[in-house]
Amino acid sequence: MGRITAFDYPPGPHVRRHGPFGYTDYKSYRDWLRDDFCFRCVFCLRRERWVRRRATFHIDHLVPRSEAPERACDYTNLVYVCASCNSVKSDLAVPDPCQVGFGQCVRVHDDGRIEPLSETGELLVDLLRLDDKDCTRYRKMILDTLRLIVRNKERDAHLQWMGYPEELPDLSRKTPPGNSRPDGIKRSCFARKLQGKLPESY
Ligand SMILES: [Zn+2]
Numbered sequence: 001m002g003r004i005t006a007f008d009y010p011p012g013p014h015v016r017r018h019g020p021f022g023y024t025d026y027k028s029y030r031d032w033l034r035d036d037f038c039f040r041c042v043f044c045l046r047r048e049r050w051v052r053r054r055a056t057f058h059i060d061h062l063v064p065r066s067e068a069p070e071r072a073c074d075y076t077n078l079v080y081v082c083a084s085c086n087s088v089k090s091d092l093a094v095p096d097p098c099q100v101g102f103g104q105c106v107r108v109h110d111d112g113r114i115e116p117l118s119e120t121g122e123l124l125v126d127l128l129r130l131d132d133k134d135c136t137r138y139r140k141m142i143l144d145t146l147r148l149i150v151r152n153k154e155r156d157a158h159l160q161w162m163g164y165p166e167e168l169p170d171l172s173r174k175t176p177p178g179n180s181r182p183d184g185i186k187r188s189c190f191a192r193k194l195q196g197k198l199p200e201s202y
Contacts, residue, residue: 004146006162007045007108007139012101014042017184019075022177026059026073031169032176033059033080035188038202039165041082042097043089043128044135048165050142056083064091084135085128092127095120106130112140162201164189 018032034057040047041057048057060081063071071077079097081089095105105121108114114130116122125131142161149157168190185191192198 004110004143004150006047006142006146009045009102009106009108010097011103013099014097016076016098017181017187018171019180019184020174020176020178021075021180023073026061026078028176029073029075029078030059030080031171031174032075033078035169035171035190036184037080039189040080041085042079042102043081043085043094043124044130046082046084046138047161049161049163051082053165057081058083058086060086060089062096063093066091088129089127094127095124108139110143112136112138112143114139159200164193164198164202168193 014037016036018036020029020032023029034048039049046056051057058081060079061068061072062077062079065072068077076098095102100120102121102124105118105124106114106116113136114125116125129135146158146161149161169188170190171185171188172191179185189198
């Protein structure tokens with residue numbers, strides 16, 4: 001427990017650990033995407049832990065299916081997102097988190113406000129409405145709660161908010177038709193937890 005990092009966007013572009021291919025239903029990539037994107041929305045950083053997961057997390061096509069139907073089941077075109085970001089984004093072309101580090105583009109302040117640091121950041125914030133009242137209020141609520149938890153040294157509560165999900169997907173049991181990055185399975189959260197190498201929180 002220390003600084004509140006819940007809304008620190010990754011400094012560099014996301015590097016995919018996994019490379020499954022060949023599924024004919026894009027939803028089959030869900031657990032791969034959950035692990036790859038750390039069980040949180042790549043756009044607003046909302047975590048599975050903070051919501052009822054099944055109702056709240058979706059798979060988004062970076063290049064929409066209407067534009068590139070041939071990429072509907074292309075893993076490199078898929079990201080893990082929350083329902084709010086998914087519905088706001090719709091068919092808009094937003095920056096690809098695997099091309100740009102969102103941490104270079106936006107910064108979230110202690111009071112929940114989000115500040116664009118570049119043109120790409122402005123685009124990201126505008127298109128996904130990350131600066132609307134509701135979104136800002138939500139971040140502030142989470143940050144206030146986490147600050148209280150840290151101040152009171154509530155270790156269990158901290159793990160509930162900032163830990164990995166209790167049930168992690170065992171990707172070694174998945175059998176996609178192909179996988180261009182099979183080694184990623186060894187670095188999945190499930191495998192690292194088995195080896196005792198997964199941090200308690202992130
Ligand atoms: Zn989101």
